[in-house]
Amino acid sequence: MRDHLGRPVVAVTGMGLVTPLGFGVAESWAGLLAGRSGIRRITRFPTDHLKTRIAGQVTLPGEEALASPERVERMAAMAAAEAVGQAGTGGRFPGPLFLGMPPVEVEWPQRLALARAGATYPAMAEAATGQRALFETFLFGGIGERLAQRFGTRGVPVSVTTACATGASAIQLGLEAIQRGEAAAALCIGAEGSVAPEPLVRFSLLSALSTRNDEPERASRPFEKTREGFVLSEGAAALVLESLESAQARGAEVLGLVLGAGERADSFHRTRSNPDGGAIIGAMRSAILDAGLAPADISYVNAHGTGTPENDKMETLGMRAVFGEAPPPISSNKSMIGHTLSAAGAIEAVASLLSIRDGMLPPTINHELPDPAIALDLVPNVARAAKVERVLSNSFGFGGQNVCLVLGAAP
Amino acid sequence: MSEAVWITGIGLASSLGEGAEVHRAALRNLAAQPVVDAASFAPFPVHPMPALAFDAQIPKKGDQRQMEPWQRLGTYAAGLALDHAGARGLVGEMHLLVAAGGGERDVVLDEAICAELAALPPEEAGPLLNARLANGLRPTLFLAQLSNLLAGNISIVHGVTGSSRTIMGEEAAGAEAVRIAAARLAEGRGEVALVGGAYVAGRWDMLLLHAASGGLWRGDWAPLAERPGGGMVTGSIGAFLVLETGRHARARGAPCLARLAAVRSGAARRQREDSARASAAALAEGLALRPGHAVVSGASGMPEALAEERAFLAGLPEPGPMHFTADLLGHGVEASFPASLALGALALGEGLAGQALVTGFGIWRGEALALLEAA
Helix, strand or coil, X not given: CECCCCCECEEEEEEEEEECXXXXXXHHHHHHHHCCCCEEECCXXXXXXXXXXXXXXXXXXXXXXXXXXHHHHHHHHHHHHHHHHHXXXXXXXXXXXXXXXXXXXXXXXXXXXXXXXXXXXXXXXXXXXXXXXXXXXXXXXXXXXHHHHHHCCCCCCEEEEECECHHHHHHXXXXXXXXXXXXXXXXXXXXXXXXXXXXXXXXXXXXXXXXXXXXXHHCCCCCECCCCCECECCEEEEEEEEEHHHHHHCCCCCCEEEEEEEEEECXXXXXXXXXXXXXXXXXXXXXXXXXXXXXXXXXXXXXXXCCCHHHHHHHXXXXXXXXXXXXXXXXXXXXXXXXXXXXXXHHHHHHHHHHHHHCEECCECCCCCECCCCCCCCCECCCEECCCCEEEEEEECCCCEEEEEEEECCC | CCCCEEEEEEEEXXXXXXXXXXXXXXXXXXXXXXXXXXXXXXXXXXXXXXCCCHHHCCCCHHHHHCCCHHHHHHHHXXXXXXXXXXXXXXXXXXXEEEECCCCCCCHHHHHHHHHHHCCCCHHHHHXXXXXHHHHHCCHHHHHHHCXXXXXXXXXXXXXXXXXXXXXXXXXXXXXXXXXXXXXXXXXXXXCEEEEEEEECCCCHHHHHHHHHCCCECCCCCCCHHHCCCCCECEECEEEEEEEEEHHHHHHHCCCCCEEEEEEEEECCCCECCECHXXXXXXXXXXXXXXCCCEEEECCCCCHHHHHHHHHHHHCCCCCCCEEEHHXXXXXXXXXXXXXXXXXXXXXXXXXXXXXXXXXXXXXXXXXXXXXXXXX
């Protein structure tokens, strides 16, 4: 039960999902296979004066009063509860927590409430003094600590961000901890709850978002000729990773394997990849190599596929460089879910494992006008049955942080 | 499978200044006084940013403009560490682990929006907020705020591209970044890593958050020992270390500044028996501490954590010289643990002790210990 480098083989024994397509793995996966879009007009807050007024939203009970870190925590907890329940680890979780999540800061409702006593920062700091709940809600370590307490994970909860690669980084950290023998199991979560006015404005100012406000379901168009940006979304995914040995010893159902991970940072630009694609190609190749495989062993690629003109062009370049003239099929879950940023890598890892389990490739929807520059088999619009043994899942982030995972079938 | 991990480069920039010598001098001189700005953010004293010649480490003005002070300070300190280690030629395969919070907000814009909207009913404030943000936010600010963009800037400015991970979560993030970097080197995943963090103390957005805990020290600065009931003074710190396998450093003739013999971390819930002192005591079990070892404490000054740490330190066997990083530099949150490690390594280099125990008790959660051995 060792891999080609003598490391423990790492199994997945639990999975959980919360996406705009539904609560739970079954509902989200059914939506993905049906080619259903989860993108809608934003209803949670006023969208006047915003260039983008659509998003993928997860509607939570009592959400009007929830700050982003509270939304992230709730979605993460739902996904983790599903994953841990499936894994059947019972009681305290037998390993550490790796949480991929967005940055945290005091938000507008809190700021405006504090400002009622005086609108300057010194006055707001005075008004905030002693508000212990405010402090604990907006600490970067707060979400991880509360999840660690709830699930009884061991040791320090590790929160990680690598922008749009965050969810994959969380899985990679768990994979490495098990491979190193630090832990027999790891709870890996990617969660995002940034659908709020300020993040929308920030991404709009980078010209990163689709503005197809009148046709929300058609706005996310990865790899398609008329694509013009990604659609901000939210959700969470959780995976219970476990050494295969430990999983088999306790008779747990093995849902699949994490065969390898690869990463490469780009030094070119804050939001763009080096035109030579070096870091993207390096991350894809190193993941395949880490798994002890050759490119020809990959049956399907779960794309980063954001729907920005830049990403999809560069990902195509990477696919061609790594796989040559006959790349495997590739599709983008983001065409339906939108871009869940810190959660995306984890959500897509779960979808990759489900593709293997069911022998089904979810489609890239909204594929109407092919982009001649993108010569890839995109599984356009309709899910496809296929024998899927090993999936490469790509995640490429702002700030040049690229992480790829290779997932495989249970032995 | 377990390689020795050395510190071969230290990049430290604080209110005391930049580089190893100014910080060594502060360790030698037990009467050293910190640099404090008690006025600009009154009633909260802070240890301010030093004057740094950013051009020396961030040559392109365009890069400097894309960053806020937090990212500039960190990117600058990362460059100092690379120079100190003579490791500029190794950046292509170097692994990067950064401990980060968030970047500076536009405080002027925030205050203007607060002044206009605070008194309005939510249904009026909401649409106006969108308009003010859409017209007021600078496009470059977002990237200067994103936590992972300190690492991004280090990759862009210094070319560090082996891998890049940003750990979040205040003090514990600094310790986890070091622990994970060292563990990866020890198991043979790479030969060189750059690890650290940065914190800018003179920020109202962060002072507001920390004021909410009730733990910020007010008024005139005083050393930790003279803050009745404790209290935290934040410090501007950029702290990066080049970690390297002994094998790799020896092969290229890079001197060992200190050996990183152990990094351990825990997370007590800090209630009843599950206390920070018990957590630290458990971490200290089996550490090969010898009499006379230096202690570099990362105590923040937060009252509860400080009391717990004092109880833990009181149980150490025959410690030697004891330094509190916060007394010299202030508390640097994510940068605190890397900064304390840097001071520990400098203390060993000065011959002040043969070993240094470095502590990191988080303001809310997280306990970490590291053991440094003299080269």
